[in-house]
Structures are given as C-alpha cells and as structure tokens.
Amino acid sequence: MTQLILVVDELSAWEPYFPSENLVDFESYLKQAPAKNAPRTRVINLCKTGKYLSNGYYCSLLAEARGQNVIPSVSTLNNLRNKGLFAFGFDGVSEALDQWLASGEPVKQLKIKSYFGHCQVPGLGNLCRELFERLPCPIMELGFKKRTHWELTGLATLAPRDLVGEEEDQFANALEAYSRIIWRKPKSVKRYRYDLAMLVNPEEALPPSDPKALKRFVKAGERAGVNVEMITRKDYQRLAEYDGLFIRETTAIDHHTFRFAQKAEHEGLVVIDSPTSILRCANKIFLAESFAKHGVPTPKTLMVNPKQKDAADWLERELGYPLVLKIPDGAFSRGVYKVADRAALVDTLGKLRNASALVLAQEYFFTEFDWRIGVLNHQPIFACKYFMVKGHWQIYRHNGNGREADSGGFVTLPTFEAPKAVINAALKAVRPIGDGLYGVDIKEGKGRVAVIEVNDNPNIDHGVEDLFLKDRLYDMVIEDFVRRLEAD
Structure with a gap:
C-alpha cells in the first residue's frame, strides 16, 4: 500500500x-x-x-x-x-x-x-x-x-x-x-511478487515490440508472478510505484525515454535499458571507440569532422568507393548514406556539416543479410538473419513520410545454429556496454565477421525474433528482471 x-x-x-x-x-x-x-x-x-x-x-x-x-x-x-x-x-x-x-x-x-x-x-x-x-x-x-x-x-x-x-x-x-x-494506484486483484512498468508508445511507427509481443510480455509476467503494466510518457511521475522499468519504446538521449531511465535508476528500480546502456549504444562514435579498444571485429572505420577541408580527400584515399557515412545517433537505418563517388561524397559531407561535429565513415561491406544476435546478461537468446530490402542495400528503406518503411525478409534460428564466430563477436561487443538486453548487428562474408552496432533496445516482435523460442523468449526476459530484483 x-x-x-x-x-x-x-x-x-x-x-x-x-x-x-x-x-x-x-x-x-x-x-x-x-x-x-x-x-x-x-x-x-x-x-x-x-x-x-x-x-x-x-x-x-x-x-x-x-x-x-x-x-x-x-x-x-x-x-x-x-x-x-x-x-x-x-x-x-x-x-x-x-x-x-x-x-x-x-x-x-x-x-x-x-x-x-x-x-x-x-x-x-x-x-x-x-x-x-x-x-x-x-x-x-x-x-x-x-x-x-x-x-x-x-x-x-x-x-x-x-x-x-x-x-x-x-x-x-x-x-x-x-x-x-x-x-x-488501484490494487491489483491478484497479488504479485513485483510490479514492472513497461514503457510503450502506441503511436510509434517502428516500435521495438509490436502489440502481440507486448501482450506476451504481460503473460510472461503473470507466469513469473510479476505484474507487467504498460505505461506511456504521461506516467513519468508514477515510476516510483514500480519495482522495475522495461523500456519498449525507441530510445534516444534528448528524449523522454532517457529521462525515464534516469529517474527509474535514481528511484532504485531495476531498469532495462539503463541510462548507461542508452548513452553508450545511442552514439556510434562511442561504439566505434569501444570496439577498437576491446578488439571487436568491425568494418574499417574512421571518424571525420564533416567541416574539415580535406575530409573528402582523406576518406577517398583511406576507404575508396563505395563507402558509408553515418550520423552518430541514427536508428532503423536512418542517417546512413552510401556514397558511390566523389560528387556524392562532397554533397553528403555538406549535408552533414551541421548535423554533428563528427561523422562515422566505414568501408562498404556488402552482404545479403545482417545477423542480429539478441544478448541478455551476456548470454545469447536469439539469432535472426535480416535480409536487405529488394533492390536496396539496407534492411530498411524509408519512404520519406517519417512513418512508413519497407523491410526485407528474415530467418530466425536457434542460437546454437548461428556461426560461432558471429556469437563470439556479439558477446565481445556487449561486454563493455553492460549486462542488459541488446541486439548486435553483424555482417558475415568473405571469411570475416564485422560488428556494425549494438542496439540497446532490440526488436522483439511476435513471429520474428520469437519464432524459434516462442513464449520462452518472453519468459527469459521477465525471469531476468526477477533475478535482478531478488539480487538487490
């Protein structure tokens, strides 16, 4: 009470x-x-x-x-x-x-x-x-x-x-x-061991979990004796009523999702994603430095100031064409540009001059699909192949209206069927980030694997990431909350 x-x-x-x-x-x-x-x-x-x-x-x-x-x-x-x-x-x-x-x-x-x-x-x-x-x-x-x-x-x-x-x-x-x-807050009819707030945005065009998946998290909570309640942005002041916060809305630093994570952590709640995870995963510059320091395999990566006079010359010399330019805080394939020649390079750098003081430049590593390895508390929990949109070089193709996007197909596998090198690269990439729930995007081909990024709130959609484990995937996430709550 x-x-x-x-x-x-x-x-x-x-x-x-x-x-x-x-x-x-x-x-x-x-x-x-x-x-x-x-x-x-x-x-x-x-x-x-x-x-x-x-x-x-x-x-x-x-x-x-x-x-x-x-x-x-x-x-x-x-x-x-x-x-x-x-x-x-x-x-x-x-x-x-x-x-x-x-x-x-x-x-x-x-x-x-x-x-x-x-x-x-x-x-x-x-x-x-x-x-x-x-x-x-x-x-x-x-x-x-x-x-x-x-x-x-x-x-x-x-x-x-x-x-x-x-x-x-x-x-x-x-x-x-x-x-x-x-x-x-009204008392629940049924008594639960813990109360878990799940932050969602019903209006989000590309949320991390679809409505069917959200309902399965709620059901998983019931099986574990956890009351999982969906909340929205307007419930910011209610956070202290709960024992944990599970963010199922796309996160960003200058955004209410980050403030939710900060407040929840301050109130002593178990939080996924934690503010630290959001900070570290939201910026590709941090990830690039972290990967380099810890020996995580990646495409050849450079950081450049788009206002630098010789930026185009340097990138052209070091990476050749095609190459990829990325703003540090893009998500769902937004803010990522494939550059095929000098004119496109100069033009894209010009567009990014005021977007960020630093831009990430990478070699173009073509594959027909990207691996997405889901990792929870340093353990792999799902493995998916996300295929490129037909006739496009990314897994998402945005249609310009901000609310719609095409996506390629997918194949979901048990983690033990994913290549060992891919799983090892994923675990190595998240080690310096934290012990939360992550999705690691990896390219595999030509005898090498290359980590692209770590996502702090990976997609878990019904019929996609859960295709192999089904309800067990949702149980694993809720059980990890219980483990963390009982360890406090």
Whole structure:
C-alpha cells in the first residue's frame, strides 16, 4: 500500500482548500520518527522552497533521507537555482504567446503559473508538461521576456499560500487529478511478487515490440508472478510505484525515454535499458571507440569532422568507393548514406556539416543479410538473419513520410545454429556496454565477421525474433528482471 503525505509550512496555509487527512505541517513532519517497515510513502512538498535551507528545502531533504519519494526533489530545487538552466529552447512557445496575447495590450514580460504540469494558456501545454517532467514541482511560475521573440527566462517554485482566486481552484483541481491518477494506484486483484512498468508508445511507427509481443510480455509476467503494466510518457511521475522499468519504446538521449531511465535508476528500480546502456549504444562514435579498444571485429572505420577541408580527400584515399557515412545517433537505418563517388561524397559531407561535429565513415561491406544476435546478461537468446530490402542495400528503406518503411525478409534460428564466430563477436561487443538486453548487428562474408552496432533496445516482435523460442523468449526476459530484483 502507498501512503501519501502533503506537507505545508503551516496548516493555516490550507484554509482555502478542503480538509485532507493526508495533510501535515512542517513541524509535525519534522517530528515523525522514520519507521523501519513503513509503507511506501510519497510526499508532495507544498512548503515554500524558493530559498536554500528553508523549511521547504529541508522537507525534501528529510523525505529523501527517509527513503520517501518526494516532489520537488533536492536535485530539482538545486537545479532551479541555476540560472543557466533556462537557456534551452522550446518549440512553439513564441507563437503560442503571440497568439494568446494578440487581442490585448502589447507586453514585453509575462508570468504564467503551472500546476503539476498544467497551465491555462492555450498552446503551452507541451511546455508545461515537459518542464514538469524535467523539474517536477507542484507549482511553478514561468517567466517570459520578449526580445526578438518570446523566451523562457525564469522558473520559480510557489506554495499554495501564494495563490489567489481562480489560481486556488486551478491548483486544487490539478492536485486532485494528480493524486488520484498518479499516486493512488488501484490494487491489483491478484497479488504479485513485483510490479514492472513497461514503457510503450502506441503511436510509434517502428516500435521495438509490436502489440502481440507486448501482450506476451504481460503473460510472461503473470507466469513469473510479476505484474507487467504498460505505461506511456504521461506516467513519468508514477515510476516510483514500480519495482522495475522495461523500456519498449525507441530510445534516444534528448528524449523522454532517457529521462525515464534516469529517474527509474535514481528511484532504485531495476531498469532495462539503463541510462548507461542508452548513452553508450545511442552514439556510434562511442561504439566505434569501444570496439577498437576491446578488439571487436568491425568494418574499417574512421571518424571525420564533416567541416574539415580535406575530409573528402582523406576518406577517398583511406576507404575508396563505395563507402558509408553515418550520423552518430541514427536508428532503423536512418542517417546512413552510401556514397558511390566523389560528387556524392562532397554533397553528403555538406549535408552533414551541421548535423554533428563528427561523422562515422566505414568501408562498404556488402552482404545479403545482417545477423542480429539478441544478448541478455551476456548470454545469447536469439539469432535472426535480416535480409536487405529488394533492390536496396539496407534492411530498411524509408519512404520519406517519417512513418512508413519497407523491410526485407528474415530467418530466425536457434542460437546454437548461428556461426560461432558471429556469437563470439556479439558477446565481445556487449561486454563493455553492460549486462542488459541488446541486439548486435553483424555482417558475415568473405571469411570475416564485422560488428556494425549494438542496439540497446532490440526488436522483439511476435513471429520474428520469437519464432524459434516462442513464449520462452518472453519468459527469459521477465525471469531476468526477477533475478535482478531478488539480487538487490
């Protein structure tokens, strides 16, 4: 059972709102003795937190010391004192404010309040939600200035006592929705040993697992006594309710999937994929250096600054044609260019000048298929051959609309039928990455094997990767979560 506590500086600050049995003042919270076997506790710190070493600061500090989940966290409060934090941009902010203010007097400065990631300004919903995901605070005041365009220039935390009139109603409604949906999770009818959150995106065009595979993970959880619950981006604040996080959405660094992994790890959850795995696998430059250091067989690989004046000459001399250029963080064959001659090389380098400070260049190693070896905790669990799209040199061919892609055929084999050199190369490639779930892409031909990359959340689709092991593949993944949970 989860316990919820609302902490205010003084009980009088709560007079405009309905009484709550969960409410305590700071002095009472300070005197609460930590219990060894206390239920899991969530704290919403509604004290004034704007000053360092204030009641609000100590409320969050005490909550963390007591092993309670609290918003705002001490880390969030410290980040809010960093004025450089607001330098990042948000798409659509200036347009939304211009439209909202169009019918009124022109202004150059503006302050808007956000309650648990919700605000009353049309068009700023995404901004408020993203800020709440990055810096979870019950009440925030957003400061904007208009220079050439509107910019976010400040963030401040507020307490319920700072609100008046309609603001009190807006806060109360947001708190009610937040506490009902986020904190008070209904009990499962069946009792499970563990709760596992599985992050998915129903709108993703090329997800790591299709709906049929996701259902099989849920069934595998039931067999292992694990409650596997599918969650989405909007459930960020619910993570502390779970014992583990399994990410089944395509990951990236500047993305909510990475923030989910970071938060889950911070809360002590077992996480696949861990933030470290995402960081290491998401960038092909890191992988290239790691492969070189640990003697992993790869195609001949060079790193180049696309702005370098003699880049084309150097690549032409070292690799010849055709060659392959890759942006560091591409996925599903995106950001990968086959270059057949000097003109194409110069043109592609020009296109990539502003995409990344470094670009990966590799010899072109043609094969009719790529091996994908699934590895979990340093053990191979599936082996697939992914064939190239007919008339194309990659296993995916994107159609330009961002949502559709052609793919080649596949053959799924038991791992013991895959060439030993391929399996060994896969295990060698993941060793410096971590002990999570990975998919290693490998080319085999002309008497050699070459690792292309390691994927931190490999595809597990029904009827493809599970074709040989069937439900046993899903059981293996869930059982590994159980092993990690019981080892903690």
